[in-house]
Amino acid sequence: MPPIIELEAIRKAQILEAALKTIAANGCANVTMADICRAAGLSKGGLAHYYKSKNELFLAAFEEFFKRIFVRGKITMAQFTDPLDKLLSFSWLYNADDPDALLGYPVLYDFMSIAVHDREYRRIFHDWVQNWLVLLKEAIHEGMRSGRFRGIDAEAAARSVSAIYQGIATRWFLAPELHSTEWALDALKRAVVGLLNSYQDQP
Amino acid sequence: MPPIIELEAIRKAQILEAALKTIAANGCANVTMADICRAAGLSKGGLAHYYKSKNELFLAAFEEFFKRIFVRGKITMAQFTDPLDKLLSFSWLYNADDPDALLGYPVLYDFMSIAVHDREYRRIFHDWVQNWLVLLKEAIHEGMRSGRFRGIDAEAAARSVSAIYQGIATRWFLAPELHSTEWALDALKRAVVGLLNSYQDQP
DNA sequence: CTGTTGTCCGACCGAGCGGTCGGTTACTTA
DNA sequence: TAAGTAACCGACCGCTCGGTCGGACAACAG
Structure with missing residues (x-):
């Protein structure tokens, strides 16, 4: 015992x-x-x-990692009330002093490179992305209910916002000499707002 | 001899x-x-x-890969005359039948995961991204000269467009059940156009 | 013909790694 | 006290893989 x-x-x-x-x-x-x-x-x-086995350990570690990052994002998002602010609340991703981000990037890229060739890893990634999409979709729906947004395809927009985050993150992390934090934050805002406007102008 | x-x-x-x-x-x-x-x-x-050595071979292979993909992108881009079309000319990235794309994704993700921990690999990535940025920047400048665009921060916009491509690509490739090709193409267009509008509305 | 050099072969070596296994300790239960 | 078991140790085994090395073969030079 x-x-x-x-x-x-x-x-x-x-x-x-x-x-x-x-x-x-x-x-x-x-x-x-x-x-x-x-x-x-x-x-x-x-x-x-x-x-x-090593594989069993790695799988568990990655699952733990994804859970941790998701909880972090969810909590941060919940601190905002304005739906647009919610969509833009992941600025901690571009904070070089944030321990979650610092640990997260290397782990995520390693994970993705394995996921390319491993069905189970890809499933984990899929589930993770889906969780983010639900979160973002909720914020968009909330914005439409309150009149803050209108005529947005929440499903597609959530995917796009999430993808934009990841794209900017990749550049910001892997080529920091070319991509400052200021650029990352500004680019994110412009891209997301521009995207939402695009839906509102022509659904 | x-x-x-x-x-x-x-x-x-x-x-x-x-x-x-x-x-x-x-x-x-x-x-x-x-x-x-x-x-x-x-x-x-x-x-x-x-x-x-293995390392020497891998380095040469990755250099070859990046050169090849860049040339492919450059040639494709050159087939368009309208600057916006040029910026959107990378749709072959989201074509599951394209051999360059098919080979490219696995190689790129493997490369990035190594680059996280290897300075020389990161330098290669840096140079590659910079090449893309020059290409995109040229198209934006061209658009401003011709009056197609106005008041755009070409440097920053090029970075953003490039990053958006990569973000959408990551999702499209690694979570295809959630991200169709139609979504990818539509999202790309909306995000890029929205981004350019953002600069034109408030530089 | 003879020596030299470029090209290529594949057997071999040694390091490093994942996983195993017998053994030990400490605690619980009877 | 005796038996049982969870927790943990670390030496060891077997295998894989990157790199080496002596040699074979062909083409050319002198």
């Missing part, structure tokens, strides 16, 4: 945290089980007690 | 082609030298004669 009843949950959280940190720092391809063991303060056998 | 004077160029092209195909099919992490040798029709030693 475990001395602490939630020991398993604690250990697993420890391990996942260590895995994400190590992946973010070195990239999936360069991460070994030994690295994660060291970061988690466990031995090989100790880790194997909780996760049978 | 070589029997054919350009043998080296021929072999290198053969090898790079094989490498890109193999990477696109399996992903960098799962590609072995033996795989590439097989695809290129060469032995291990034969390949080593032209590329000393």
Whole structure:
């Protein structure tokens, strides 16, 4: 019997945290089980007690990661009342000091490159995107109910807004010499507002 | 002395082609030298004669890839005369039957995930993006000279257009069940036009 | 003909990694 | 106290893969 009843949950959280940190720092391809063991303060056998294989551990780590980022975005979004502000509330994505963003980018790109060739990873990505879309769609619908927006195809617009976020993020993160934070924030606003106007002008 | 004077160029092209195909099919992490040798029709030693290490080969392959895609985009863009059409001329990116696109996405995502942790890879990405920006900027300037556009910050707008392309592409490719080609093309047009209008309305 | 050089082969080596397994400790239960 | 079990350790095994190396072969030079 475990001395602490939630020991398993604690250990697993420890391990996942260590895995994400190590992946973010070195990239999936360069991460070994030994690295994660060291970061988690466990031995090989100790880790194997909780996760049978590297693949199982990585899947769990990525699931944890996506959950964490989504919760973060949801909470931040909820702090705004104006629907447009909600749609623009992800500016923390372009904040180089934000620990979630800092950890997030390396992990996300690693994940995507695996997802290209792995059906299960792609499913996770799909579900994640869908969650974002629901959130954004709600904000758009809210805006239409209140009269703030009109005539917008919420489904399509949500997809677009989400995609624009990711596009700007990619450039901002991978080519920072060419893409300042100021540009990212300004570009996002212009693109999103322009997109919404486009729907309102010609649905 | 070589029997054919350009043998080296021929072999290198053969090898790079094989490498890109193999990477696109399996992903960098799962590609072995033996795989590439097989695809290129060469032995291990034969390949080593032209590329000393895996890293050197991969770098050359990615450089070749970026050059190829850029040339493709440039040529396609040149087929249009209207500046807005030029900015929207990358619709082949969202064509599931286009061989360049089909090969390109897996390679690009693999590349980016490496670039996150590798300075030289990031430099290549940086240069590539910069090439696109020059192209897009030219089209915008052209539009302003001809009166088609007015008051646009060409530098910033080019960055944004390029980023929007990539964002939509990511979703279209990695979550196709949620993002149809029709959506991608429509979203692109709305976002780009909306963005340009934003600059013209409030520079 | 002989030596040289470019091209290519494939057997081999050594490092590194994921996963296993016998063993140990500490706690619980009977 | 004895037995059982969860938690954990780390040495070890087997395999894969990148890189090496001696050699084969052809074309040319002298």
